[in-house]
Amino acid sequence: MTQGKPRRSDATRAAILTAARERFAADGYERATIRAIAADAGIDPTMVMRYYGNKEKLFAAAAEVDIRLPDLTEVPRDRVGTRLARHFLDRWEHDETMAALLRAGATNEGAAQRMRDMFAHQLVPVVVPIVARACPDPSQAAARAALVSSQVLGAALCRYVLRLEPFVTMPIDEVIAWLGPTLQRYLTATGPEAR
Amino acid sequence: MTQGKPRRSDATRAAILTAARERFAADGYERATIRAIAADAGIDPTMVMRYYGNKEKLFAAAAEVDIRLPDLTEVPRDRVGTRLARHFLDRWEHDETMAALLRAGATNEGAAQRMRDMFAHQLVPVVVPIVARACPDPSQAAARAALVSSQVLGAALCRYVLRLEPFVTMPIDEVIAWLGPTLQRYLTATGPEAR
DNA sequence: AGCACATGTCAACAACTGTTGGCCTACACT
């Protein structure tokens, strides 16, 4: 389906992508230079241009990410929050693409747009059926999804980008135990005032 | 105390700082150039160097910010969360220095360090006496303060930096109504499992 | 008035950026 003919340069292309993800994740969009990425990949900077056109397209290719949200309708309703928290934290822990996108999103408009798209096309659709049970107003679904995003992104920001001390050393299960109920409330509480 | 003799260049210095804050808030650390800041301030780029030494010191001067947290011990215990949420949102809404620091913190180590310092020296001390009533373990206080930070920073990120749609148009009172109980739980719940 | 010093302007440097074109090599196909 997605795969074309295998090219002789596939290894190089993959090396570039890997190096790009590392650099973008560590330095953000502007400080991650094509030269540094090429050096990490052990090739000439020209190759990056040949295979990915320009820096913007390279980032677009490197930051292509799938949240891989599970089907939450299969999860017991009162476990949805914790399940989501665990999934996101796991995702962030094992895929530096997420950190790359977050770091770059703070200063690069293209990266920010991509995050907005991810939110709209990947998170909102999954959240809608969950919210529907507590609140039939469909416009509320997007708001609740945004609240979930804010807590998840905030935690990722503190833990993986700012490296705020108590957050970095906190065991991941403890983070999940704290965030779970928060997400749960955002998704299934009947209104903002609900505790 | 803090004020020295008034200098003839005070107006220029202030203009530079204002322009710097705007640029850093809008573009982040690396994309905000000294030339652009100087142009906004209507002066020569050289003056920036003369008065602030270099770009890093300019940022340090421009991003000097006081959270101005109120004394939470005066607030009814069950209103602390909402009170905090309102204060932070208000602060962010009226002082672009906050956005400048957040944007820059994602890619600039100096800015990140400053955020960590703000957390340790401004937020933690205020949070400690509040937490103490629910949980006598003082090491827990920093963890709970970090959780508060994560939700506040995440909301600011979505609303002022990424401009995630449902979050930008949501009335500020609604945001506060949602975040308040979350912060309340982080501060006064007896443990992570508490709803 | 004369002098010291703060304020401001102009031109330029050196380093680095994304990006381009030319050239060489090695593989695939006939």
Next chain:
DNA sequence: AGTGTAGGCCAACAGTTGTTGACATGTGCT
């Protein structure tokens, strides 16, 4: 064996960056 083409490297361009030094102007003090 010969040829087209993809893969790869080198040198270089044009623009921008932070930063520096030399030089002019004006203000305040004696």
